[in-house]
Amino acid sequence: MNNKKTALVLGASGLIGSELITTLIQRDHYEKIHLIVRKPIENHYSSVCEQHVVDFDMLKAYPELFQVTDVFCCLGTTIKKAKTKEAFRKVDYEYPVEAAKLASQGGAEKFLIVSAMGADSNSRFFYNQVKGDVEETLKTLNLSSLNIFRPSLLLGERKEFRLGEKMAAKASGFLNTIMVGPLRPYRAIHAKKVALAMAIEAESDKKGVNIxxxxxxxxxxxQK
Ligand SMILES: NC(=O)c1ccc[n+]([C@@H]2O[C@H](COP(=O)([O-])OP(=O)(O)OC[C@H]3O[C@@H](n4cnc5c(N)ncnc54)[C@H](OP(=O)(O)O)[C@@H]3O)[C@@H](O)[C@H]2O)c1
Known part of the structure; x- marks a missing residue:
């Protein structure tokens, strides 16, 4: 490691979040990686990581955790898990926006967030609308470097069973080979790749809004 950077990861227990932690540790770019979680996760990570169990409704109560170089947000839920649109919006909109505000106040250099392909505030689909809304609000916060990742269907080993995603992921092996030309942007993507792209971006000195x-x-x- 050649610098003294620190990171904070929200959503570290998820599919992309867990790949991200592994990637950040391997790349050895941070001297400390803080994870904020709602319930303790098995800490099989290196001593570089420190986890903090917090109440996400009270993120404001932990401003010191946001005094890091880079903040990564991999939070997200599904309507099925959240049960109501309000509960979904809390995880996919309110928590990321609060985290970005705290990151900005804490002097973070970069805020990196996983959104989704199709994010659009004007979409008639609720999921895409919330993703669009969070992106739009984050853009108003004047973060010195806001980095939005919009993956298509995610591939990877999930702890929980999601039938729809599982079926789509199975089909994607074949579909990805025939999705060429104008269909290429819609190919499913492995969570490891999203995590790696986030890590690469965090190591760059790009400023402004990058999508x-x-x-x-x-x-x-x-290219790596
Ligand atoms: N699935 C896809 O194909 C797909 C495609 C494109 C974009 N995306 C987006 O990519 C992002 C990451 O997706 P993923 O599949 O890696 O997510 P995931 O595996 O479902 O993980 C979500 C993370 O958010 C946390 N979380 C959920 N509800 C929470 C709550 N109420 N309070 C605090 N933390 C909460 C989870 O913590 P716990 O472990 O405690 O639940 C977990 O760490 C999401 O924003 C998702 O919408 C997904």
Missing amino acids: YPSLEIEQMVS
Whole structure:
């Protein structure tokens, strides 16, 4: 390690979040990686990581955790898990926006967030609408470097069973081979690649708002 950077990861127990932690440790870019979680996760990570169990409704009560170089947000839920639109919006909109505000107040250099392909405030689909809304609000916060990752369907080993995603992931092996030309941007993408792209971006000195569609994420990591 050649610098003294620190990171904070929200959503570390999830599919992308857990890949991200592994990637950040391997790349040895941070002297400390703080994880904020709602319930303790098995800490099989290196001593570089420190986990903090917090009440996400009270993120404001932990401003010191946001005094880091880079903040990564991999939070998300599904309507099925959240049960109501309000509960979904809390995880996919309110928590990330609060985290970004705290990151900005804490002097973070970069805020990196996983959104989704199709994010659009004007979408008639609730999921895409919330993703669009969170992106739009984050853009108003004047973060010195806001980095939005918009993957398509995620591939990877999930702890929980999601039938729809499982079936789509099975089909994607074949589909990805025939999704060429204008269909290429819609190919499913492995969570490891999204995590790697986030780590690569965090190591760059790019400022401003940067949006990474799924195909660009693929290209970023294939060059490495
Ligand atoms: N699935 C896809 O195909 C897909 C495609 C494109 C974009 N995305 C987006 O990519 C992002 C990451 O997806 P993923 O599949 O890696 O997510 P995931 O595996 O479902 O993980 C979500 C993370 O958010 C945390 N979380 C959920 N509800 C919470 C709550 N109420 N309070 C605090 N933490 C909470 C989870 O913590 P716990 O472990 O404590 O639940 C977990 O760490 C999401 O924003 C998702 O919408 C997903």
